[in-house]
Amino acid sequence: MEHLELFFKSIFIDNMVFAVFLGMCSYLAVSKKVATAVGLGAAVIFVLAITVPLNWLLDQYILQPGALSWLGAEYADYDLSFLSFIMFIATIATMVQLVEIVVEKFSPSLYNSLGIFLPLIAVNCAILGGSLFMQSREIETLGLAFNYGVSSGIGWFLAILAIAAIREKIRYSNVPAPLRGLGITFIITGLMGIGFLSFGGMLTGGDEEAPKKEKTVKVDTKTVDTKELANNTKIVE
């Protein structure tokens, strides 16, 4: 049940593209044709499925406050979490390189379809974002981390597939000249995002998500934040 919930949540509600805008650069650049979009989407799923669980292990056994306690009692209060960015990105860069070599060796046909996209992926924010969200959402088990990687990859795949199909068709429409290409793609993505907002009620029946959407609540929390911030800076001074 937990797995199923996370699976649908990461595909539809917290969709990488529509809810948090991850991987937008390649999303916009590689979505002109459906065939290439499928290739990149598949590569993203693949790499996310490998790097998220790996980074979960790193986070759990090396980076978290107190994670080093398996080395001995004297390491128990080490906190290496400030290193997470550099560790995550290093893992991702090496894994991408490794995957490229392995795939090239064992499955030349897969390499031909994924190969050119793999180097692009090291700097795709969806990949690093997956690991960082995995860390900040405190995903509990290795299985869930794997699930999270795969399902957010599928969400990204769906998004790029949909926009590529729309962009192939929109060439036949009479779009205002200044809006052609990039402009209309942004606006369509925005509209698709609005559509995806409606998935928000899928898991909770709309209850849990509702406070997010109420503007007054949001404004209130913001003013509180700034006040606290002002106090904090005073203390620092």
Place this chain on the structure above:
Amino acid sequence: MGLLSKKDAKLITDPLADNNPITIQVLGICSALAITAELKASLVMGIAVMFVLGIGNVVISLMRNIIPSKIRIIVQLIVVAALVIIVDQVLKAFAYELSKTLSVFVGLIITNCIIMGRFEAFALANKPWRSFLDGIGNSLGYAVILIIVGFFRELLGSGTLFGIPVLGDPIEKTGVYSLGYENNGFMLMPPMALIIVGLIIWVQRSRNKALIED
């Protein structure tokens, strides 16, 4: 502008409009959209990127002759990651609430395509001072778009700027609200950022026909 030659000044002014990293080069969209619901967050993000890109460009440019081209991506990633860790730690120390709002997006500066894009396209082929100016110029162009988007989203979405109410009080019905104006809560939702950027592109391209795509 005695300090800058004409060619150098162009490095700063070009990315502000006709070669803007976001609307023309299509780089660094991810973070540009997610954190622009508030003006303050947009401003801080702009400054953070300026710091990382300015210094990163100089570092890469200084090392450009000793980096073997095969491993340059990893070297670049490590340089950015180190700079971003500094930004993240500084934010956590001096503006904790803000660093909570920006959450993972500070970390995502590492994979911000503007940074890798400028490293590849400029810093690896130019001298440090010119690279520095290029970094500052591009991050200014990035910050400008962020601030425009943040301005409209915060003003229309919650009626405030930098958290200060400018349109009156929505509950007491003062200011503009006495005329029956309502905040558009929709502006705070993620998809509106995309639509606003789309509109900015529209305005920019109808003013400069040369930028129109086929």
